[in-house]
Amino acid sequence: MQQRNTILIADDQEVNRMILKHIFSEQYAIVEAKDGVEAIEQVEKYQGELVLILLDLVMPRKDGFGVMEYLTERELADRIPTILITSDTSLTTELKGYEHKVADIVTKPFNLQIVMRRVTNIIELYSHKRNLEAMVHAQLLHMEEQYYELQSVNDELKNAYFDMCGKFCNLITDRELQGDFHTNRVQAFVKILYRYMMTEYPEYNLSRAKQEKVVRAAAFYDIGKITIPESILFKPGALTEEEYQIMQTHTIAGRGLVQDLACLDDEETLQYALDICHYHHERYDGSGYPEQKKGDDIPIAAQIVSIAEAYAALLRKGSYRDAYSQVHAEKMILDGECGVYNPKLLDCFELAKEEMRALFINQN
Secondary structure, eight states: OOOOOEEEEEOSOHHHHHHHHHHHTTTSEEEEESSHHHHHHHHHHHTTTEEEEEEESSOSSSOHHHHHHHHHHTTOTTTSOEEEEESOOOHHHHHHHHHTTOSEEEESSOOHHHHHHHHHHHHHHHHHHHHHHHHHHHHHHHHHHHHHHTTTSOHHHHHHHHHHHHHHHHHHHHHOOOOOHHHHHHHHHHHHHHHHHHHHOGGGOOOHHHHHHHHHHHTTTTGGGGGSOHHHHTOSSOOOHHHHHHHHTHHHHHHHHHHHHOOOOSHHHHHHHHHHHHHTTOOTBSOSSSSOOBGGGSOHHHHHHHHHHHHHHHTSOOSSSOOOOHHHHHHHHHTTTTOOOOHHHHHHHHHHHHHHHHHHHHHO
């Protein structure tokens, strides 16, 4: 029997995929999909290895129900358990999910401990189901072999034999159980800016060894946004003051998530990740959040990630604006339109912009 030890995470939001990947990557192999069509492609490729699918409902090209229809048509829905992830808590959506044979439904924003427990329970449930089916199959093969050895038995004994087989199968049936890309760009910009700061401003005591740790920690900068309701996170327009206050809580939530996940075994890298999550929206003049820190009271790792993330964000399409050109984005940062940054860091940004332009062009 082929070993099943792979979880497919299908979600168009990179931060959701990242947090789920960090929860389960230690125990399971992880494959990812950013939309429904890609999810189907991954199922085609890995169906013999998949132990579970974590499936977002709302995705581009094909939504979660479209993926479930494909699984049902291919008779895979009963073999590969699927947990549907959605922010829609309506009874209609819940009923439709179970009609599409999902094993469970998790609502957003989700609790990590609950997700971990549900995934573990469902994997164990379906593993037991597969073992049970394998036992049935082996027993039926054995019974078939016995039948052919009894070809000479009279009709009465043959009928009794088939009746026994039928009862055995019914008994087992009755018991069957029912049962990235933007983040990578930010990290690349961080690596470039860090190198210039290390060279130009030795007073910050930066080193190549620390550089790799800061770049790794930078992947967690926006992890706290998984706790923000999607109605706010993806709102196609300006946030209200109340919504903006809720959005700001992702910095504190992110720090807590990194601490709770314990996915960074190196203490120094962990501290960088905690600082980056908590302080990457602080500004040099004290106008940022959550603590309105000023100057170099803001950890230098968080300062570097702050400007790298702002630049990367300007270069991609927003929910209600087009992407800015590199020249326009650079001017906005240097002119203070994205907040006040460390003057030394802005000097390094000026020095690094040609290198970052080349990186951006090569990635597109």
